[in-house]
Amino acid sequence: MEKEAVAALAHMLGWKIHLGHLTGGGTLANLEALWLARELGGGRRRVLASREAHYTHARMSAVLGMDFLPIEVDRNGRMDPAALARKLDEDVACVVATLGTTAQGAVDPLAEILPLARQVGAWVHGDAAYGGYFKLVATQYPTLAQDFAAIVDCDSVAIDPHKHGLQPYGCGAVLFRDPTVGRVYRHDSPYTYFSSEDLHLGEISLECSRPGAAAVALWATQRLLPLTPEGEFAQGLRAGLAAAAGLYHWVRESEDFVALAPPTLDIVVFGASMATASAASARARAILAAAAARDLHLALLRLPRDLAAAWWPGLAWDAEEVTVLRCCLLKPAHLAWLDAITTRLGAAGEATRTD
Numbered sequence: 001m002e003k004e005a006v007a008a009l010a011h012m013l014g015w016k017i018h019l020g021h022l023t024g025g026g027t028l029a030n031l032e033a034l035w036l037a038r039e040l041g042g043g044r045r046r047v048l049a050s051r052e053a054h055y056t057h058a059r060m061s062a063v064l065g066m067d068f069l070p071i072e073v074d075r076n077g078r079m080d081p082a083a084l085a086r087k088l089d090e091d092v093a094c095v096v097a098t099l100g101t102t103a104q105g106a107v108d109p110l111a112e113i114l115p116l117a118r119q120v121g122a123w124v125h126g127d128a129a130y131g132g133y134f135k136l137v138a139t140q141y142p143t144l145a146q147d148f149a150a151i152v153d154c155d156s157v158a159i160d161p162h163k164h165g166l167q168p169y170g171c172g173a174v175l176f177r178d179p180t181v182g183r184v185y186r187h188d189s190p191y192t193y194f195s196s197e198d199l200h201l202g203e204i205s206l207e208c209s210r211p212g213a214a215a216v217a218l219w220a221t222q223r224l225l226p227l228t229p230e231g232e233f234a235q236g237l238r239a240g241l242a243a244a245a246g247l248y249h250w251v252r253e254s255e256d257f258v259a260l261a262p263p264t265l266d267i268v269v270f271g272a273s274m275a276t277a278s279a280a281s282a283r284a285r286a287i288l289a290a291a292a293a294r295d296l297h298l299a300l301l302r303l304p305r306d307l308a309a310a311w312w313p314g315l316a317w318d319a320e321e322v323t324v325l326r327c328c329l330l331k332p333a334h335l336a337w338l339d340a341i342t343t344r345l346g347a348a349g350e351a352t353r354t355d
């Protein structure tokens with residue numbers, strides 16, 4: 001079941017052949033990809049990822065004894081290819097492109113990153129832990145099409161069924177484009193793996209024994225909701241994108257909120273309207289509580305000044321960051337609930353007015 005479930009993910013990414021397996025989550029998936037990049041990198045030691053990449057990359061680089069270097073982003077939170085080009089050299093083992101950052105759902109320009117990384121012979125890893133499933137619908141969205149099409153050329157990809165794949169179990173996945181990289185995992189185990197000549201799942205994973213529940217659950221979900229562009233699952237992804245676009249447009253019209261970078265995926269980040277950064281942060285926290293009291297559960301994000309300032313020209317900066325609101329519209333039902341969401345958000349905004 002695990003092999004079939006992972007093969008369906010590989011098919012979705014556009015790979016006819018692959019090597020891959022499930023993991024406990026995105027962190028383990030990313031660790032294995034970085035480890036392979038190190039093992040096959042001929043002594044190279046550096047990992048480059050955008051400064052908006054998940055902190056797991058810096059942490060796992062340290063675990064692997066590699067040097068992590070954050071790369072600057074543009075005002076949309078996407079890796080800046082020119083900044084990447086300045087840091088690329090023969091010591092770079094791996095360039096990580098994030099397809100769907102944790103904070104804002106930003107998609108790094110993978111189509112531009114790939115040729116740059118190839119110039120120095122670096123491994124390219126796609127951290128699609130959050131956004132990978134959008135590959136199913138990306139051709140229909142001009143802002144996504146190119147970079148999701150480029151996934152097919154990544155050396156490795158992390159994708160988390162426990163994020164967008166409807167799994168309430170710890171369930172990540174790591175996939176490799178070239179199945180022969182399995183040789184790096186190989187070791188002689190004289191007491192197991194007698195059942196087949198093929199590489200056993202325990203031989204292509206850093207973890208050995210793992211629970212099978214995640215594989216069964218994912219396999220069953222994929223049977224019920226196949227990973228096809230026309231299917232119900234893909235329709236749910238489109239609903240999330242539409243809900244995010246709808247919320248963003250509502251925020252733009254509102255007096256209580258400030259629209260920041262337009263959403264690329266289904267995460268919308270917006271500020272609470274105030275004159276200074278510290279007052280906006282305090283009001284965002286008050287809105288979080290006022291919305292929760294109305295059964296609307298949002299999240300907060302601390303946004304560095306340089307990422308917020310471009311979208312918030314009138315704000316007086318009395319702090320180096322501003323706390324803003326973050327809303328993940330990742331369930332298909334969020335689109336049908338958009339009016340209820342904006343009504344409650346509007347009421348929370350009104351309840352926190354100070355003038």
Ligand SMILES: Cc1ncc(COP(=O)(O)O)c(C=O)c1O
Nearest residue numbers: 025026027054100102127129130
């Ligand atoms: C882009 C990205 N990569 C990696 C991770 C880490 O995944 P996990 O929490 O499943 O280990 C996350 C989690 O939010 C993520 O969004």
